[in-house]
Amino acid sequence: MWENRCKIAISGVGYSKATRSADIPLAAHALEAVRGAVADSGLKMEDIDGLATYPELPATGHAEVDGISVVSVNCMMAMLKLPNLTWHIQVGTTNIGGAVQQATNALLAGVCKYAVIWRAMHNPRGTYQNLPGNMAAGASQFTGPYGFGGPGQGMAVAYTRWLEKNHQTRDKMATLAVTQRKHTQHNPHAYFYGTELTREDYFASRMVAYPFCLFDCDIPVQGAVAIVLTAADRARDLKPAPAYLAGYGQRLHFETAGRIGSLSSYMEGGSSSAKLTWERSGFTPKDVDVAQIYDGFSASVIYGLESYGFCKEGEALDFIQDGRIELDGELPLNTFGGSLGTGRIHGLWHIIEGALQASGRAGSRQVKDVNVSFVGASAPIVTGTTFIFVKEPY
Amino acid sequence: MSDWSKVTRPIPVPNEWTKPFWDAAKRESLELQRCQSCGFFQHPPFATCVQCVSVDLKFEPVRGKGTIYAYTIMYHTGDKRFASAVPYASIVVELDDAPGALMAGNLLGSEYTEAKVGRRVEVIFEKLNDDITLPQFRLAGE
Numbered sequence A: 001m002w003e004n005r006c007k008i009a010i011s012g013v014g015y016s017k018a019t020r021s022a023d024i025p026l027a028a029h030a031l032e033a034v035r036g037a038v039a040d041s042g043l044k045m046e047d048i049d050g051l052a053t054y055p056e057l058p059a060t061g062h063a064e065v066d067g068i069s070v071v072s073v074n075c076m077m078a079m080l081k082l083p084n085l086t087w088h089i090q091v092g093t094t095n096i097g098g099a100v101q102q103a104t105n106a107l108l109a110g111v112c113k114y115a116v117i118w119r120a121m122h123n124p125r126g127t128y129q130n131l132p133g134n135m136a137a138g139a140s141q142f143t144g145p146y147g148f149g150g151p152g153q154g155m156a157v158a159y160t161r162w163l164e165k166n167h168q169t170r171d172k173m174a175t176l177a178v179t180q181r182k183h184t185q186h187n188p189h190a191y192f193y194g195t196e197l198t199r200e201d202y203f204a205s206r207m208v209a210y211p212f213c214l215f216d217c218d219i220p221v222q223g224a225v226a227i228v229l230t231a232a233d234r235a236r237d238l239k240p241a242p243a244y245l246a247g248y249g250q251r252l253h254f255e256t257a258g259r260i261g262s263l264s265s266y267m268e269g270g271s272s273s274a275k276l277t278w279e280r281s282g283f284t285p286k287d288v289d290v291a292q293i294y295d296g297f298s299a300s301v302i303y304g305l306e307s308y309g310f311c312k313e314g315e316a317l318d319f320i321q322d323g324r325i326e327l328d329g330e331l332p333l334n335t336f337g338g339s340l341g342t343g344r345i346h347g348l349w350h351i352i353e354g355a356l357q358a359s360g361r362a363g364s365r366q367v368k369d370v371n372v373s374f375v376g377a378s379a380p381i382v383t384g385t386t387f388i389f390v391k392e393p394y
Numbered sequence B: 001m002s003d004w005s006k007v008t009r010p011i012p013v014p015n016e017w018t019k020p021f022w023d024a025a026k027r028e029s030l031e032l033q034r035c036q037s038c039g040f041f042q043h044p045p046f047a048t049c050v051q052c053v054s055v056d057l058k059f060e061p062v063r064g065k066g067t068i069y070a071y072t073i074m075y076h077t078g079d080k081r082f083a084s085a086v087p088y089a090s091i092v093v094e095l096d097d098a099p100g101a102l103m104a105g106n107l108l109g110s111e112y113t114e115a116k117v118g119r120r121v122e123v124i125f126e127k128l129n130d131d132i133t134l135p136q137f138r139l140a141g142e
């Protein structure tokens, strides 16, 4: 087991409004979320001495303008002018989960005391994947000419592979979309709060990239979320109950850029990250009381459930049936609605919910008797990270 | 059947790693990068063999028969260059001669609904301009 388990904790969390269009600069969303997290902890802005983020815009063909389409550490520094800042970082080989892990390491090293991590996501005008030009250079020269336009299709090919190899049907995915939308109705910060979804809606919805219909894809939004991460003994003196970090992992597998359709890249990415997390925390999938698994596209949940070890390969769509992922089910899943419910803010919201469930702060969607709370933040492929938060340090 | 006649395919830009692939395609031949140490064929081209890390890699011809490893049917019209062809099948093919090396393509000459994992396909060549010919796939007889 990891000697640093339960020495770091998530304290406050914060949200901006998630809007469909970019009416105000993204920096304002990020600021709102960061202020919210600091206030939730009962801290003052001048207490914050660490900053971390992952500022990528996953859309293509749109200019990256700091403060408008991304919010970098530099941008946040310029806004906050923190008098006691001692540490900051932006990560690249992992998504936002990597920023949380690097902040964990910085806190353990004693180079900062209260770190703020945010994820801000822009929704550009026009087509999200606005593929530029008449040329396909780099890795896209082997995919672009065939109309493989965006991440949706890259995910979709792995999904058909999984479905047909395992003799499964996409109809079973309706359970995920509908259950998560039900959970969303307990999360007032979510984009789809107040909008229900029925099985009939799922089956009637338009196809985007088969096997993905509209409700298999998270909706692009403009918004931000943030957390305060600090040492466990400091977190105990703050306003909210701490969610103790029991272990974490990151994917240790990468296949050649431009290799498409490979199911193994998801499965090995996820299992390598989860293995570290199980070993460091000392828990197994059977110990988990509630799970958040990244769902930018619905099929990510399949690869997560299987590669993290919650069920066997080929079984995930059966696993999610029969009420198992409901709030009172055997493995309540994406209890905040997931990205399918909140809108596309990437994995920090999954981490927030993992922490809220562990600290007993999830309100009307709180799962009963949670101690072990699992998070798979971002798709197991490429940028995957995993976490376990617990209520009781051990 | 998907109407490809009005589609503007982005033209591949060969680089130092990929030029032999495109040179071969122009001759209507399929050549993939092969490790001279362990014999593994890989695609897309890479700096080292993904199996044994050898840097001794050469392009060698492979036969154009294989199976559909995976596919997606595109319905979304966001990419205007391809909007006139929707719905269309983008497929991933595993060649008999190069297991593990996955190639992208479109399923041409059949309804998009014919795209299924495990279906037999064979390579055909689609000339884009004087420099670039694109390997493509159609259902194979056997």
Ligand SMILES: [Zn+2]
Binding pocket: B035, B036, B037, B038, B039, B040, B049, B050, B051, B052, B053, B054
């Ligand atoms: Zn080799």
